[in-house]
Amino acid sequence: MASTTPLLSVRDLVIKFNLRGQVLTAIRGASLDLYEGETLAIVGESGSGKSVFTKSFLGMLDQNGWVDSGSIMFEGKDIAGYKSQDEWRRIRGKKISMVFQDPMTALNPLRTIGKQIEEVLELHQGLSGKHATLAAIDILSKVGIPDAQTRHKQYPHEFSGGMRQRVVIAIAMACKPKILICDEPTTALDVTIQAQILDLIRALQSDFGFTTIYITHDLGVVANVADRVAVMYAGQIIEQGTVEELFYDPRHPYSWALLSSLPQLGIKHEALYAIKGTPPNLFNPVQGDAFAPRNPNALNIDFLLEPPDFSVSPTHTVRSWLLDGRAPRLEPPPAIKALKAKYERSEQ
Amino acid sequence: MSDALLTVDKLRVEFGSSAKKRFTAVKDVSFEIMKGETFGLVGESGSGKTTIGRSIVRINELSSGRILWKGKQISGTISKELDREVVQKIQMIFQDPMASLNERAKVDYIVSEGLYNIGGFANEAERKAKVEKALLEVGLLPEFASRFPHEFSGGQRQRIGIARALIMEPELLVADEPISALDVSIRAQVLNLLSELQKKNGLTYLFIAHDLSVVRFITDRIAVINKGDIVELAETEELFEHPLHPYTKALLSAIPVPDPRQEKRKKIRIYDPACHDYSKEGPSWQEAAPGHYVLGNAAELARYREEIAGAHAAP
Numbered sequence: 138m139a140s141t142t143p144l145l146s147v148r149d150l151v152i153k154f155n156l157r158g159q160v161l162t163a164i165r166g167a168s169l170d171l172y173e174g175e176t177l178a179i180v181g182e183s184g185s186g187k188s189v190f191t192k193s194f195l196g197m198l199d200q201n202g203w204v205d206s207g208s209i210m211f212e213g214k215d216i217a218g219y220k221s222q223d224e225w226r227r228i229r230g231k232k233i234s235m236v237f238q239d240p241m242t243a244l245n246p247l248r249t250i251g252k253q254i255e256e257v258l259e260l261h262q263g264l265s266g267k268h269a270t271l272a273a274i275d276i277l278s279k280v281g282i283p284d285a286q287t288r289h290k291q292y293p294h295e296f297s298g299g300m301r302q303r304v305v306i307a308i309a310m311a312c313k314p315k316i317l318i319c320d321e322p323t324t325a326l327d328v329t330i331q332a333q334i335l336d337l338i339r340a341l342q343s344d345f346g347f348t349t350i351y352i353t354h355d356l357g358v359v360a361n362v363a364d365r366v367a368v369m370y371a372g373q374i375i376e377q378g379t380v381e382e383l384f385y386d387p388r389h390p391y392s393w394a395l396l397s398s399l400p401q402l403g404i405k406h407e408a409l410y411a412i413k414g415t416p417p418n419l420f421n422p423v424q425g426d427a428f429a430p431r432n433p434n435a436l437n438i439d440f441l442l443e444p445p446d447f448s449v450s451p452t453h454t455v456r457s458w459l460l461d462g463r464a465p466r467l468e469p470p471p472a473i474k475a476l477k478a479k480y481e482r483s484e485q
Numbered sequence: 486m487s488d489a490l491l492t493v494d495k496l497r498v499e500f501g502s503s504a505k506k507r508f509t510a511v512k513d514v515s516f517e518i519m520k521g522e523t524f525g526l527v528g529e530s531g532s533g534k535t536t537i538g539r540s541i542v543r544i545n546e547l548s549s550g551r552i553l554w555k556g557k558q559i560s561g562t563i564s565k566e567l568d569r570e571v572v573q574k575i576q577m578i579f580q581d582p583m584a585s586l587n588e589r590a591k592v593d594y595i596v597s598e599g600l601y602n603i604g605g606f607a608n609e610a611e612r613k614a615k616v617e618k619a620l621l622e623v624g625l626l627p628e629f630a631s632r633f634p635h636e637f638s639g640g641q642r643q644r645i646g647i648a649r650a651l652i653m654e655p656e657l658l659v660a661d662e663p664i665s666a667l668d669v670s671i672r673a674q675v676l677n678l679l680s681e682l683q684k685k686n687g688l689t690y691l692f693i694a695h696d697l698s699v700v701r702f703i704t705d706r707i708a709v710i711n712k713g714d715i716v717e718l719a720e721t722e723e724l725f726e727h728p729l730h731p732y733t734k735a736l737l738s739a740i741p742v743p744d745p746r747q748e749k750r751k752k753i754r755i756y757d758p759a760c761h762d763y764s765k766e767g768p769s770w771q772e773a774a775p776g777h778y779v780l781g782n783a784a785e786l787a788r789y790r791e792e793i794a795g796a797h798a799a800p
């Protein structure tokens with residue numbers, strides 16, 4: 138995987154917002170490569186920058202936000218420098234598409250499902266009239282809407298939550314994008330429906346051969362869908378690796394904390410591991426390792442100097458001083474060791 | 486009657502005025518909650534779990550059936566004293582800490598609201614002392630009393646929601662999806678707080694949730710509800726290890742687990758209601774093994790009993 142050239146390559150991206158005269162640095166130098174055909178999951182707590190980071194790939198930052206520095210290379214061009222909507226229209230919806238958490242807000246309640254798909258086809262593929270209608274019906278049946286012939290004439294409120302999400306996926310897929318970004322696509326859905334939607338995206342991915350980015354806080358979903366995982370904290374990617382590296386051999390104390398706080402890995406009648414404190418205020422400059430104030434085992438240097446990325450393997454990097462040769466060896470917490478032990482047993 | 490703290494007996498809740506529009510949200514559901522336990526009610530959205538919770542705290546009216554508190558009926562028309570007792574002793578905490586708090590009131594008022602309603606204090610000093618104690622119990626500083634809800638994070642707001650329930654010195658807390666709206670890292674804090682309070686104050690919980698991994702961690706017993714029917718009820722580990730009803734099996738098979746190998750191997754079962762043949766005999770509520778109840782007819786029950794015997798016999 139590492140040898141092929143990435144489909145999308147982000148380097149040292151910095152994104153800022155202006156909020157009533159104050160400047161907030163939402164993304165503080167994030168780098169990431171996305172490889173063709175893979176499924177990458179981005180995890181991290183609320184406000185860590187997952188949505189802002191990925192929205193910048195489609196020029197969808199809110200009005201008060203901008204890319205301050207860094208690059209986003211896609212098909213030989215640095216799209217981070219795109220300014221006009223004309224430039225973005227060539228990418229957004231066509232090459233890179235996004236599916237959001239709440240399907241209701243993504244759909245127009247006053248237009249039929251079929252019309253909403255046809256609009257996209259007209260805009261990006263120049264289809265019209267009967268051709269657009271037929272194509273829309275075809276896409277609806279591809280995303281598993283039964284009886285698409287009749288269903289395409291219905292309105293969003295006539296669809297259940299899971300079916301609406303299928304429609305949103307249909308719209309995102311309409312122009313056969315190269316990259317599909319799913320921002321919490323199943324958070325609002327029941328587990329059984331969630332499982333079906335994840336299966337659907339997987340099936341579409343193997344049919345159409347696109348690349349997927351999942352944004353989710355559910356590490357169970359990550360384990361299910363991801364080939365690789367990137368963990369975000371306070372606007373940086375602090376660890377990335379293959380899904381097995383991230384779950385069975387995580388190295389960053391924040392990744393440890395995130396996994397340890399899961400009830401699935403907890404021991405009944407004992408307290409769960411809980412991360413103390415709050416993430417840093419991004420209106421202020423962050424000194425050292427942003428996670429240090431919440432890290433019970435922080436080193437002195439964590440408060441002074443920002444750590445670089447350390448490589449654990451060709452696919453696994455960690456931004457923590459713990460990986461420096463001079464740092465003391467620290468045992469991962471019990472929940473992490475248990476997961477690793479279970480993995481090692483299954484290896485034998 | 487046993488020593489149940491709360492008994493729900495053939496509870497039925499219907500919505501809609503005319504016979505044509507009528508929708509039965511809860512269909513003759515029965516269960517008991519024992520003192521000191523954490524009882525979980527799980528099901529998908531629209532299954533009726535919130536309606537049951539709201540009937541217990543008497544927000545929703547019953548169409549038929551009864552709810553008993555320590556053996557005394559609290560549904561329908563009841564005496565003033567009993568009304569006061571249950572208003573105090575049964576408290577509810579809600580899913581969305583943002584929506585459930587009055588934005589324009591200070592924390593001091595929000596937390597005391599229930600006390601005002603029942604005249605639960607003799608003077609201002611006593612009320613203030615109670616607010617302070619409740620805030621401390623949930624890990625908030627007493628000086629937060631003079632602040633407004635929007636000045637707090639999601640986890641802190643949920644703590645405020647818990648404090649306003651605790652101030653009433655309840656015996657039963659009905660927690661409806663108390664952590665679903667919270668961020669992963671804060672969920673653990675709130676779960677820990679709930680178990681701590683249970684140990685310290687001897688609370689009983691009715692924990693309503695759709696997230697089965699959380700429910701497994703926190704509950705002692707679980708009832709699974711599907712479209713207004715409880716289909717299965719058992720001790721938590723028993724239910725997870727030996728689910729009987731096909732709906733329960735489908736639900737359990739879909740839970741994502743944070744383990745890539747296991748997750749990529751997993752097979753999801755789909756529940757098809759047509760798998761039941763109720764043409765000759767309809768289902769009834771039966772005990773398949775001690776303490777393990779399931780909805781089924783005689784033929785199904787025989788199968789379930791075999792299944793459970795086989796599973797327990799296996800190493």
Ligand SMILES: Nc1ncnc2c1ncn2[C@@H]1O[C@H](COP(=O)(O)OP(=O)(O)OP(=O)(O)O)[C@@H](O)[C@H]1O
Nearest residue numbers: 154156161163182183184185186187188189190199
């Ligand atoms: N329009 C905006 N104006 C100002 N700040 C913003 C704006 N949009 C996002 N931010 C800030 O950028 C940071 C990253 O936000 P982002 O929405 O990317 O987080 P996230 O990781 O997606 O969180 P969640 O899990 O809650 O969706 C946050 O501090 C947020 O408050």
Ligand SMILES: [Mg+2]
Nearest residue numbers: 187188189320
């Ligand atoms: Mg987001």
